[in-house]
Amino acid sequence: MKKLTIPALSLLLALGTAMSGSAQELPKTAPIAQQYTADIAKITSKAIVKKALQTIIDLEKETRSNHITLTGIPAPPYKETARGIKFAEMLKAAGVDSVWTDTAGNVIGLRKGKTGKKKVVLEGHLDTVFPEGTDTKVTFKGDTLYAPGVSDDTRGLAALLTVVKSMKETGIQTDADILFIGTTGEEGQGDLRGVRNLFSPSGPGKIDSYIAFDGTGYGHTTHRGLGSHRYRVTFRGPGGHSSGAFGIGNPHNALGRAMHYWDESGNAFAATPGIRVTFSVGVIGGGTSVNSIPFESWMEVDMRSENPERLNAMDALLQAAVKKELAEENAMKKAGKDLTVEVKLIGDRPAGGSDPKQPLVQHAMAAMKYLGASPTLGVGSANSNIPISIGVPGITIGSGGESGNYHALNEWFLNDKKGYLGIQQSLLVLLAEAGVVNK
Structure with a gap:
């Protein structure tokens, strides 16, 4: 459509x-x-x-x-x-x-x-x-x-x-x-x-x-x-044993830091003068067991404003936080393939x-x-x-x-x-x- x-x-x-x-x-x-x-x-x-x-x-x-x-x-x-x-x-x-x-x-x-x-x-x-x-x-x-x-x-x-x-x-x-x-x-x-x-x-x-x-x-x-934008953000990696594969990129670490970066920048932006804008991480998931490095970690997020420009600006902060953390996690890992990330739009209310x-x-x-x-x-x-x-x-x-x-x-x-x-x-x-x- x-x-x-x-x-x-x-x-x-x-x-x-x-x-x-x-x-x-x-x-x-x-x-x-x-x-x-x-x-x-x-x-x-x-x-x-x-x-x-x-x-x-x-x-x-x-x-x-x-x-x-x-x-x-x-x-x-x-x-x-x-x-x-x-x-x-x-x-x-x-x-x-x-x-x-x-x-x-x-x-x-x-x-x-x-x-x-x-x-x-x-x-x-x-x-x-x-x-x-x-x-x-x-x-x-x-x-x-x-x-x-x-x-x-x-x-x-x-x-x-x-x-x-x-x-x-x-x-x-x-x-x-x-x-x-x-x-x-x-x-x-x-x-x-x-x-x-x-x-x-x-x-x-x-x-x-x-x-x-x-x-x-x-x-x-x-x-x-x-208006609202909703995304499912998924970090993916090779996954492996928590000890044997130690040092590979960890999607959970990437997701956690991306959430932190968005929380920091989002709260700073929400406090600036302008029509109200909000953001939230609503659902998170991923991983298979306590002794495994996950192959996938995901979150579903929501942001809202009646001002399209403010909403788009909050959206850009999410994208920047995800991009920043993907680069950081890949730079820090000591072995294995690079992590990838998918940012999928799952809701767009005008x-x-x-x-x-x-x-x-x-x-x-x-x-x-x-x-x-x-x-x-x-x-x-x-x-x-x-x-x-x-x-x-x-x-x-x-x-x-x-x-x-x-x-x-x-x-x-x-x-x-x-x-x-x-x-x-x-x-x-x-x-x-x-x-x-x-x-």
């Missing part, structure tokens, strides 16, 4: 910055223009929309049931098929006009608009971070649901189904086509493969607005994409930002304010990174309720008596973007 481009840094800088210590922080809120408040007021004045908002509340038991059902179907990385099959069945039953699965495994439901001149997406991701064999059956402590992936992002899928059904039951008709999608590959090394496919030549066509469910709560809009004055962002904040929230803005790393990075209006919003322990076996979700507000906000943003034809 052709690599997606990253927007100019000037777009981020145009959002405005404020210095705090050595890191620049972009605004966490923005004024809402009157025209967008008026748009939401006009939509919510319609009897059919009021009925749909109430229907979302009436469907809370069904939302919970769908949530529990989908959570119990494991969706490990690259193996989302079983959950996708069930989600497609539920999506069709909820009231879309047609359902299909694309070449990346995305489950796509189309609800046709009157003219179809625009195409708006509401999406949640099918996959979880948990490996095959993880027990994802929901357990209960009072009203709280516990299970791996119960919040991230199975709650989003359940909320999406409720939006579809509320529109079907009330007969809301939009001007734009709406695509309701369960995507693959959002987590880990999936590298957003599902949403990348949506914007590729094999996708469903031009998308005009992209709304992603990820996380819970309501009132917050992620309108900026936190960075980017949407202007807070953009209509989609404004509609989101206006909808949240209508529902009683104090709207906030922020940055995140999710499926909306892709549309944002190529200039398509994109946001990520919460699906209501409270949650915690993301990516842990004791992940939990609680419908805090107002969980429906997260679903209602998505409906209002969706209708503001797609247009309501009903009088």
